[in-house]
Amino acid sequence: MIKFLFPDNFIWGSATSALQIEGASDADGRGPSVWDSFCREHPEKIYQQATPEIACDHYRKYAEDVALIKQFGHNGYRMSISWPRIFPSGQKDFNNAGADFYSRLFDFLLQNGIEPNVTLYHWDLPQYLADNGGWENPATIDAFVNYSQKCFELYADRVKLWSTINEPAWTTLNGYVTALHPPCRTDYKAAVQVATNFLVAHARAANCFHSMNKPGKIGIALNMSPVYPATSTPEDIAAAELADSIFNAWFSEILLKGKFPQKASELYHKAGIFPNISDSDMNLFENGNLLDFIGVNYYYPHYATSEAAETSFHLNTSGNRNESCMFSIEGLFRFVKNPTGIYTDWAWEIKPEVLYDLLTKIHSLAPGLPVYITENGIGKNETLTDGTVQDDDRIEFVQSHLEAIHKAISAGINVRGYYMWSLLDNFSWINGFKKRYGFFFVDRDTMMRFPKKSAHWYRNVAQNNGF
Numbered sequence: 001m002i003k004f005l006f007p008d009n010f011i012w013g014s015a016t017s018a019l020q021i022e023g024a025s026d027a028d029g030r031g032p033s034v035w036d037s038f039c040r041e042h043p044e045k046i047y048q049q050a051t052p053e054i055a056c057d058h059y060r061k062y063a064e065d066v067a068l069i070k071q072f073g074h075n076g077y078r079m080s081i082s083w084p085r086i087f088p089s090g091q092k093d094f095n096n097a098g099a100d101f102y103s104r105l106f107d108f109l110l111q112n113g114i115e116p117n118v119t120l121y122h123w124d125l126p127q128y129l130a131d132n133g134g135w136e137n138p139a140t141i142d143a144f145v146n147y148s149q150k151c152f153e154l155y156a157d158r159v160k161l162w163s164t165i166n167e168p169a170w171t172t173l174n175g176y177v178t179a180l181h182p183p184c185r186t187d188y189k190a191a192v193q194v195a196t197n198f199l200v201a202h203a204r205a206a207n208c209f210h211s212m213n214k215p216g217k218i219g220i221a222l223n224m225s226p227v228y229p230a231t232s233t234p235e236d237i238a239a240a241e242l243a244d245s246i247f248n249a250w251f252s253e254i255l256l257k258g259k260f261p262q263k264a265s266e267l268y269h270k271a272g273i274f275p276n277i278s279d280s281d282m283n284l285f286e287n288g289n290l291l292d293f294i295g296v297n298y299y300y301p302h303y304a305t306s307e308a309a310e311t312s313f314h315l316n317t318s319g320n321r322n323e324s325c326m327f328s329i330e331g332l333f334r335f336v337k338n339p340t341g342i343y344t345d346w347a348w349e350i351k352p353e354v355l356y357d358l359l360t361k362i363h364s365l366a367p368g369l370p371v372y373i374t375e376n377g378i379g380k381n382e383t384l385t386d387g388t389v390q391d392d393d394r395i396e397f398v399q400s401h402l403e404a405i406h407k408a409i410s411a412g413i414n415v416r417g418y419y420m421w422s423l424l425d426n427f428s429w430i431n432g433f434k435k436r437y438g439f440f441f442v443d444r445d446t447m448m449r450f451p452k453k454s455a456h457w458y459r460n461v462a463q464n465n466g467f
């Protein structure tokens with residue numbers, strides 16, 4: 001008996017990113033990315049000094065991985081292209097060998113009935129561009145549009161779903177506020193400019209795609225962590241509204257409504273850090289038509305209090321339950337734990353009903369806009385027993401979030417697909433390899449893949465178009 005039946009043509013997929021799975025970091029002329037340099041220069045910042053040099057060796061094992069995707073019944077796959085494989089220095093030095101890899105991969109996915117959803121930028125900025133100011137430098141936006149256009153020329157005959165940038169908020173936050181990711185800075189002015197430059201890069205790349213009249217759709221993958229007040233005091237309500245405006249609305253409202261949100265704008269003006277943006281770029285936002293769909297990455301919500309006596313940031317990277325995450329900006333807001341919440345070992349709250357709220361919010365901003373859940377999943381410390389992992393808690397996690405999505409679809413929200421993070425256990429950024437997310441367990445010594453219990457469960461869900 002199927003209780004939760006999904007619409008016809010719903011995409012059942014999983015997600016990965018180039019840097020986290022490909023390995024082969026200098027094969028076939030690939031250039032260095034900021035993450036390769038960061039891991040080499042700051043091993044102490046990464047759990048157990050892991051690096052993405054080998055990752056899951058997907059660059060060499062891609063055919064095996066596509067076969068698994070097919071065998072386990074997925075009809076979609078979200079992945080990213082590594083910019084430094086296509087342009088090793090990020091700009092004009094086109095690298096045919098790197099481009100051929102994706103050509104072969106797309107052909108093979110399509111031959112197997114798997115629709116690719118391709119992200120152009122999942123944080124692996126070519127090092128050369130970083131050396132010249134990275135995303136603070138408007139020249140990086142031009143380079144991104146040039147790279148995007150090349151990808152559209154090469155692959156738009158086969159790729160029908162494109163996402164420009166993965167999680168502009170999270171990568172800006174960690175690159176320019178918490179200093180946990182490259183370029184490891186705490187500089188609010190730079191942060192606001194970079195966040196905005198990502199949005200401009202999206203707008204120009206989407207415009208370029210539309211002007212090329214290729215078939216297919218283009219969107220963006222936004223990390224959306226709704227912010228609730230920690231208590232019902234007016235101070236906490238205001239703190240939550242401000243945090244939401246900075247982390248979520250800055251990205252969603254400009255793209256969906258053509259305006260920057262009021263609360264964050266006021267703060268940035270007051271602090272003298274409102275970003276530079278040209279009239280022609282502002283026109284792009286105001287003219288709209290920048291999203292054919294929206295990708296939503298959802299993991300957890302936040303709770304904000306106005307009691308923020310200090311500035312302090314910490315992420316649990318050990319998977320030790322007693323280690324909390326901390327995010328506090330003096331005088332503005334601090335995120336606190338939900339006293340009744342259920343948390344993963346990495347201190348991320350599990351709260352599927354928030355996904356329904358979030359989808360409702362997006363629908364109210366842009367009624368009818370197609371939505372894909374481009375990431376959602378649970379990171380765990382897992383070991384292989386008898387060739388598998390009994391990951392019942394991952395099944396429970398995915399099922400409860402799918403129920404929230406089903407509820408949203410029943411309420412008329414246009415959710416078209418779900419990509420579980422992740423296909424494979426992979427390089428979990430500063431968490432190294434201990435935090436496992438995959439439907440497939442990857443043995444770090446042999447690189448062999450083993451389906452977890454959840455992979456079998458998901459195959460049934462995909463086959464039945466529900467559960």
Ligand code: BGP
Nearest residue numbers: 017166167170379428429431435
């Ligand atoms: C998102 C990223 C993914 C992925 C996921 C899990 O923010 O887009 O690349 O890594 O989160 O996060 P983490 O690996 O840090 O636990």
